[in-house]
Amino acid sequence: MTPPPHSVPLLRPRLPDGAALAPYLAEIDASRWYSNFGALERRLRARLAEHFGLPEGGVVCVANGTLGLTLALLALEPSRGALCMMPSWTFVATPLAANAAGLTPWFVDVSPESWSLEPDGARQALAQAPGPVGAVIAVGPFGSAPNPDDWDRFTEETGIPVVLDLASCFDSARPGRSPAMVSLHATKVLSTGEGGLVCSTDPDFVERVRLLSVFGLTARGSEAWGLNGKMSEYAAAVGLAALDAWPETRRCLAALTTQYVAALEHLSGVRLSPGFGRGSVSGSCNVEILTATAESVDAAMAEAGIETRRWWARGCHRHPAFADCPRTALPVTEGLAERVLGLPFYVDLDAVDQVCGALREALEQA
Ligand SMILES: Cc1ncc(COP(=O)(O)O)c(C=O)c1O
Numbered sequence: 001m002t003p004p005p006h007s008v009p010l011l012r013p014r015l016p017d018g019a020a021l022a023p024y025l026a027e028i029d030a031s032r033w034y035s036n037f038g039a040l041e042r043r044l045r046a047r048l049a050e051h052f053g054l055p056e057g058g059v060v061c062v063a064n065g066t067l068g069l070t071l072a073l074l075a076l077e078p079s080r081g082a083l084c085m086m087p088s089w090t091f092v093a094t095p096l097a098a099n100a101a102g103l104t105p106w107f108v109d110v111s112p113e114s115w116s117l118e119p120d121g122a123r124q125a126l127a128q129a130p131g132p133v134g135a136v137i138a139v140g141p142f143g144s145a146p147n148p149d150d151w152d153r154f155t156e157e158t159g160i161p162v163v164l165d166l167a168s169c170f171d172s173a174r175p176g177r178s179p180a181m182v183s184l185h186a187t188k189v190l191s192t193g194e195g196g197l198v199c200s201t202d203p204d205f206v207e208r209v210r211l212l213s214v215f216g217l218t219a220r221g222s223e224a225w226g227l228n229g230k231m232s233e234y235a236a237a238v239g240l241a242a243l244d245a246w247p248e249t250r251r252c253l254a255a256l257t258t259q260y261v262a263a264l265e266h267l268s269g270v271r272l273s274p275g276f277g278r279g280s281v282s283g284s285c286n287v288e289i290l291t292a293t294a295e296s297v298d299a300a301m302a303e304a305g306i307e308t309r310r311w312w313a314r315g316c317h318r319h320p321a322f323a324d325c326p327r328t329a330l331p332v333t334e335g336l337a338e339r340v341l342g343l344p345f346y347v348d349l350d351a352v353d354q355v356c357g358a359l360r361e362a363l364e365q366a
Contacts, residue, residue: 007305008355011284012346013186015193016241024237033233036214040236047243048197052175057203060210061236065167065183065196067213067229069097072179072198073135074225075208076161078103082134083326085125086165087117088315089333090139094165095316095325103134107317107327114274115141115336119154126158130326136162142311143189143282144275145169148176167196171250172280175199179209184235189253189283190242192235252347253281260285260343263356269363273340284311285345287359292366294341300362301341306355309342 024040031039041061049059062068073084084103086094087110095105108125111118117138126133136154138146151162155178166173167183170190177200182188184195198209211218216226231239242249261277264270269291276285289297294310301308313319314337317327344355 006302006307008307008344008349008351010307010309010342010344011187012348013191014347015186015191016238016245020241020244021237024240025234028233028237035230035232037230038233038236040233040240041231044231044236044239044243047240049199051243052173052199054175054199054201055203058175058201058206059197059199060206060213061231061239062196062198062213062229063231063235064194065181065185066093066097066100067227068181068183068196068198068209069093069137069163069165070100070227071209071212071229072163072181073098073101073103073137074212075179075205076135076163078134078161079132082132083129084135084137085117085122085129085133086137087139087333088317088327088330089115089141089312089336090165090316091167091312092316092319092321093167094137094139095322098135098137104131105316105322105325106130106133107315107322107325107330109328109330109332110141110336112332112335114144114146116144116146116274118146119150122154123158125328128328133160136160137165138162139165140167140169140172142273142276142284142286143168143172143280144273145172145174145280148174148178148180152177168282168284169280171282172275173199175201177202179205184239187283189249189281190239190246192231192239192242195231195235195239249347250281253283256345256347256349256352257281257285259352260345260356263352264359267356267360267363270359283345285343286311286340287343288336289339289341289363291363294339296366297341297359297362300365301358304358304361306358307344310337310340311342312340313337
């Protein structure tokens with residue numbers, strides 16, 4: 001039997017509607033140019049560069065974030081089979097991208113304060129590396145972006161390149177030299193449906209990623225092991241319309257964030273995810289349940305008609321595909337996996353009191 005629909009769903013993405021897209025689609029009709037760095041993709045790239053305070057050439061648009069991560073890793077040209085250090089506390093796209101770039105995911109633990117792999121943690125983990133480390137992927141969890149300068153310094157000191165997986169950090173990401181990927185998937189605050197971008201303060205590196213995203217093709221033929229990671233003009237049209245609406249989208253998300261902070265900051269037994277409500281907006285609201293398991297609260301919330309999700313499940317190391325990947329001890333990840341729960345969050349959500357009331361009751365029952 002199909003379960004009854006939740007009265008409050010977890011997520012209801014809202015992308016630009018047909019009217020907002022129409023002028024951009026008319027441009028595509030007129031130009032008859034549908035992909036391969038057309039006028040809309042170039043304009044989107046320029047506007048995204050402006051958003052991140054980068055000069056033109058600081059951003060490349062890609063078909064999705066996973067391909068963006070893969071391309072950034074390929075552009076670093078690490079030795080095939082080398083280890084790629086990364087947190088297990090991430091979405092599966094992170095290790096999948098490393099594998100696609102010819103690297104072996106090596107899972108390490110995160111800081112209990114930031115929920116992310118930090119440069120000091122990475123330095124300590126290096127002493128336990130079970131083989132040569134070709135690259136590090138640092139992840140900005142749930143919209144909380146790391147300081148890129150700290151990671152650039154890590155690379156200067158160790159010689160190991162870093163890629164920043166800032167999939168959900170469109171609003172908080174600050175680019176540095178280490179390439180950063182931001183996802184533009186439908187679940188993200190700025191979306192092209194499927195899409196992503198790679199940015200860096202190093203335009204030569206960004207140009208290398210762009211070249212790899214078009215089969216590594218130059219006038220001389222395919223010069224490098226690239227792939228097809230280009231963004232189509234249709235996705236770029238959605239991105240441009242989404243950027244037009246971004247000030248309003250951001251205002252709504254900031255108001256929602258403020259409501260959640262006000263409702264949850266005095267609720268004992270829960271802690272908002274690091275960075276939530278600290279000036280930037282994200283596409284999800286995650287809490288750490290301190291007095292019960294996320295599984296039991298998830299079940300109680302479902303009884304109350306409210307959909308919740310353990311976004312990163314039990315950590316990547318628990319997925320069958322990565323069972324053989326090397327890893328360090330992961331006590332913080334294991335704890336977060338037991339306790340972190342995503343609450344409903346989307347621009348026109350009008351049930352924050354209902355969600356937080358149900359959460360309070362679920363905690364009282366636990
Ligand atoms: C941490 C992380 N990395 C990578 C991705 C992959 O991005 P995309 O869905 O655009 O491929 C996601 C998607 O949500 C993510 O959360």
